[in-house]
Amino acid sequence: METQKLFSVLVIGGALLAGGSIGAQDGTSALLTSEVLEATEGEPVQCFCNLEKCCDVDCEGKKKVKDGFVCCWNTSCDEN
Amino acid sequence: MTKTNANIPDVVFRVWRARERVELEASHHFAHLARALSALYGRQDRLAKVATQAANDEERHAELVRTIIRHSELLRHVPPRNTVLGPPKISRYDRVIYASAALSCVTETLSTALLVEMQKQAEPGLIRQTVHEILEDEVLHSRLGWAVLARAADEGDISWLAKYIPAMIEEAVATDTPTLSPSEALLDLSGWGILSPGCAQGLILRAIEQVILPGFDHLGSARNFLSLLMKQRRNG
Numbered sequence: 001m002e003t004q005k006l007f008s009v010l011v012i013g014g015a016l017l018a019g020g021s022i023g024a025q026d027g028t029s030a031l032l033t034s035e036v037l038e039a040t041e042g043e044p045v046q047c048f049c050n051l052e053k054c055c056d057v058d059c060e061g062k063k064k065v066k067d068g069f070v071c072c073w074n075t076s077c078d079e080n
Numbered sequence: 081m082t083k084t085n086a087n088i089p090d091v092v093f094r095v096w097r098a099r100e101r102v103e104l105e106a107s108h109h110f111a112h113l114a115r116a117l118s119a120l121y122g123r124q125d126r127l128a129k130v131a132t133q134a135a136n137d138e139e140r141h142a143e144l145v146r147t148i149i150r151h152s153e154l155l156r157h158v159p160p161r162n163t164v165l166g167p168p169k170i171s172r173y174d175r176v177i178y179a180s181a182a183l184s185c186v187t188e189t190l191s192t193a194l195l196v197e198m199q200k201q202a203e204p205g206l207i208r209q210t211v212h213e214i215l216e217d218e219v220l221h222s223r224l225g226w227a228v229l230a231r232a233a234d235e236g237d238i239s240w241l242a243k244y245i246p247a248m249i250e251e252a253v254a255t256d257t258p259t260l261s262p263s264e265a266l267l268d269l270s271g272w273g274i275l276s277p278g279c280a281q282g283l284i285l286r287a288i289e290q291v292i293l294p295g296f297d298h299l300g301s302a303r304n305f306l307s308l309l310m311k312q313r314r315n316g
Contacts (some may be wrong), residue, residue: 006196007295011226018226074200
């Protein structure tokens with residue numbers, strides 16, 4: 001099932017890159033944009049949590065995935 | 081690497097040398113794609129800039145790979161610099177689409193799928209760090225191809241590409257699958273960043289079926305053609 005998530009990251013991410021929703025220089029990190037959230041119709045955005053900026057640190061100092069994102073391919077914010 | 085050189089099977093060097101060659105070839109082709117995109121859409125085209133970045137990334141990947149194989153005594157293979165992707169008699173515009181599909185949509189997508197698993201299995205240290213750094217770039221390199229195709233599909237009909245896709249996949253699979261002898265295939269080389277043939281083949285098949293096939297789905301006949309190909313591969 002993980003490869004299905006890769007479709008969102010690569011193919012949809014590429015389409016957004018073509019449309020300018022993702023910047024040329026920060027294509028791997030710009031999944032934070034609201035356009036992506038809209039493009040996925042409310043579904044959480046698949047994200048390589050070990051590579052992309054979709055993680056936050058909570059009040060207790062623990063890393064966690066931001067709202068609207070879900071870690072794909074068994075990646076986790078702890079690896080970031 | 082935490083293991084001593086004496087413990088490293090020769091196949092590890094052989095596979096990583098092959099990867100160095102693949103990285104250098106990819107750099108060459110991305111540089112060519114960048115020039116073609118600039119010629120078609122102007123120097124400020126965002127996808128041309130991504131392609132230029134990808135060419136530089138691949139050069140850097142080759143250097144990273146060399147840190148792993150620097151103990152090897154064999155000379156570095158220098159790839160031919162005058163090759164271009166695609167059939168001989170197509171326009172520059174169509175060649176950009178062809179190259180993007182072959183290089184990014186197929187090859188870099190398969191590479192991403194394999195590297196994700198390699199990273200999980202690689203031994204902590206130089207190997208995992210190298211795989212991680214390469215993977216980080218391959219995501220963008222794959223997206224570049226899907227971006228070029230998305231733009232081209234907006235501009236016109238790209239269904240002509242369908243007949244070339246099976247050959248692109250065959251070539252990419254051959255490149256991404258390390259050639260191991262029967263005895264080497266029995267070794268657990270995952271710590272060295274080398275997946276078992278069975279694992280690699282499974283990942284490749286899933287990536288083709290669940291990422292590349294749906295990605296090309298808008299090309300119409302491509303899906304049926306590729307589904308047939310996949311059945312043939314399974315039966316063969």
